[in-house]
Amino acid sequence: MILLQTIDLSKQFGDVHACDRVNFTVNKGEFLSLVGSNGAGKTSLVNLISGHLAPDSGRILFEGTDVTFARIHERIRAGIARSFQIVNLFDVLTVFDNVALSIFSRERKIVKIAALADLDRDVRREALDVLSQFGLAAKSAVPAGGLAQGERKLLDVALAYALRPKLLFLDEPTSGVSTREKTQIMDTVSSVVRAGAVTAVIIEHDMDVVFRYSDRIVMMHEGKFLADGTPQEIRANKNVANILLGAPLSA
Ligand SMILES: Nc1ncnc2c1ncn2[C@@H]1O[C@H](COP(=O)(O)OP(=O)(O)OP(=O)(O)O)[C@@H](O)[C@H]1O
Numbered sequence: 534m535i536l537l538q539t540i541d542l543s544k545q546f547g548d549v550h551a552c553d554r555v556n557f558t559v560n561k562g563e564f565l566s567l568v569g570s571n572g573a574g575k576t577s578l579v580n581l582i583s584g585h586l587a588p589d590s591g592r593i594l595f596e597g598t599d600v601t602f603a604r605i606h607e608r609i610r611a612g613i614a615r616s617f618q619i620v621n622l623f624d625v626l627t628v629f630d631n632v633a634l635s636i637f638s639r640e641r642k643i644v645k646i647a648a649l650a651d652l653d654r655d656v657r658r659e660a661l662d663v664l665s666q667f668g669l670a671a672k673s674a675v676p677a678g679g680l681a682q683g684e685r686k687l688l689d690v691a692l693a694y695a696l697r698p699k700l701l702f703l704d705e706p707t708s709g710v711s712t713r714e715k716t717q718i719m720d721t722v723s724s725v726v727r728a729g730a731v732t733a734v735i736i737e738h739d740m741d742v743v744f745r746y747s748d749r750i751v752m753m754h755e756g757k758f759l760a761d762g763t764p765q766e767i768r769a770n771k772n773v774a775n776i777l778l779g780a781p782l783s784a
Pocket residue numbers: 546549550551569570571572573574575576577578618
């Protein structure tokens with residue numbers, strides 16, 4: 534079943550075609566990776582879908598509804614959430630309060646920062662539940678600014694997950710961490726996402742990670758989709774290999 538569909542979605546910055554008539558389909562329940570070299574258009578595509586960027590042309594359908602011009606919070610309410618390539622945390626707030634704020638924003642409740650200490654019991658329980666799913670419960674009381682890089686990346690994913698999305702975009706959830714931490718982050722993220730039956734699209738440069746965790750892989754190059762297939766199919770695709778190695782494409 535199709536969850537998200539873009540139709541000829543385009544965005545240009547000057548002469549650069551960040552997204553060039555992209556037809557992207559995400560099926561319900563899949564764990565999909567979006568790959569491609571620097572500047573391929575991956576983040577732009579996610580920005581268009583999440584509402585952080587307005588398209589020049591084309592359409593975005595989510596569960597069959599046109600959300601091309603919907604506001605960011607309307608898309609979140611419809612079930613689209615995303616994390617950011619550069620983490621988006623409140624460093625002076627505790628890990629717990631970061632998650633609680635995310636839950637509050639989902640519920641569209643106005644909350645004073647000073648009142649976070651006496652949250653209602655449901656939010657408290659839910660925040661702790663999210664934190665323990667992401668292995669961060671022991672860090673609840675630590676300011677987010679005091680976390681190690683791998684923990685910061687996980688918390689950023691947890692904030693998006695706390696919005697209870699149907700479709701979760703993660704923009705480079707393992708960037709800037711060691712190989713060992715990458716595995717830890719991906720094991721956690723994939724198990725939480727699969728247990729919660731959330732459909733996920735991950736932007737990732739490390740092809741070992743991509744091949745290991747994805748149901749399907751889509752490759753972008755210069756704003757266009759160049760390949761779409763199972764890990765096995767993508768492994769065997771010469772154009773993908775050439776792009777990853779920086780070699781010219783075959784006709
Ligand atoms: N706000 C902007 N203004 C001008 N150009 C932009 C803007 N955002 C993106 N671009 C350009 O659009 C192209 C696609 O950028 P994008 O960030 O989507 O690539 P990416 O695939 O996410 O790359 P990376 O792997 O480095 O994160 C690049 O050439 C980039 O310089």
